[in-house]
Amino acid sequence: MDREKELVDNTLGGFLRARRARLRPCDVGIPTSGRRRVPGLRREEVAALAGVSSDYYTRLEQGRERHPSRQILEAVGRALQLDGEAMAHLHRVAGPTSRRTRRAPRVERVAPHLRRLLDTWCDTPAFVMSPVLDILARNRLASVLHADFTHSDNLLRMTFLDPVARRFHRDWDRAAESTVATLRRAAGIDPEDPRLNQVVGELSLKSADFSTLWARHDVRAKTREAKRFHHAQVGDLELHFESFTVNSAPTQQLVVYQAEPGTASADALSLLGSLSAGAVAEEPAAGAALD
Structure with missing residues (x-):
């Protein structure tokens, strides 16, 4: 530690x-x-x-x-x-800091009403994440969207530690920069967060790409952006996401993907929706022990 x-x-x-x-x-x-x-x-x-x-x-x-x-x-x-x-x-x-008693990692929970809301969205991928990009809950369509990944508990681990990422993200460099800049912002808000230290420690040891981007100190909030994916079952997707703060749990963010109506991506997302009919919505173990 x-x-x-x-x-x-x-x-x-x-x-x-x-x-x-x-x-x-x-x-x-x-x-x-x-x-x-x-x-x-x-x-x-x-x-x-x-x-x-x-x-x-x-x-x-x-x-x-x-x-x-x-x-x-x-x-x-x-x-x-x-x-x-x-x-x-x-x-x-640069704000005043003080040495605090070492905290145990906090287990993040998604409120039942928010989980029910996720489950009602059958035609758009949606998930809830923590400040350090742990995926706390996702609906069925998001589970199928991320089905190719072995590491599916954290967006950073998915991006830097899973070999699928460079195929899944058609703009891998951009996706990598964005996730690290979001984590750097979280580090500025709560540098004493034990989970933050776990994630930074693991990725710094296991990914030279992460270490290089972390050293750049880019800072960016995750708000809205276009994402270009390649899914093994439905091909190319271009999805736009919006990120919302959960008022009842201000450290959590709700992320929702959508395709432009009438596009090939909308057709591919609809096909992905049919594949999600038999999938199970996931609730990853937030803050679980790292490999």
Whole structure:
């Protein structure tokens, strides 16, 4: 667990370093000549753009400055050209922290009324997930959509640890980036979550692709997006999803897929629905022990 904990420590410093490395001097109007020894901007360049001393900015990256003001964070965020989601993440990870008693992994439960709602949707895949992308419940059509996977308890494990993923996701790179960016956002909200540390620890050890994307510190909420799948039984699908916060359980998200009416994807989804007639809707064991 200590190794897993290290992977989310000093999130602020890691985030600042990753975003600094992605900016070129020309992006911020800094003239350059000759070869630079480091990718992206130097610390002193970010400090100058933000209007703070180089020493202060260095202490921020090293985790030695724990109480930056909102004004300084805004200035640093503007210097690093952060968008709204990334700026919100910067404020979260820079907020006051305290060492808490180690928590046991929380077992997430889906309310019976929400499960009944899932079961009434026969023509659209739908599932409920936790902040760390554990799939807590899914309806029959979602079970058939994910039937090719061996790892079907967590979207990250499905994407990075199951060989089916690169066939199933026609845009695997995009799917991988999206899932990691969603997890990174969860890490900014609750870095002490034991389940988060389990997921990050396992995937960092087992997937070099995950480790590379995790180190980029991209942040994104899962809201809506088009997904391009290839299902072994019905072929190609292009589905749009919407994600909704469950008000009675605010840490949970309801994800619903739909196809555009009159398209080949709608026909394929209808065929998938006929295959789901004999399937059983699943309730994965949330927070189950990792392999």
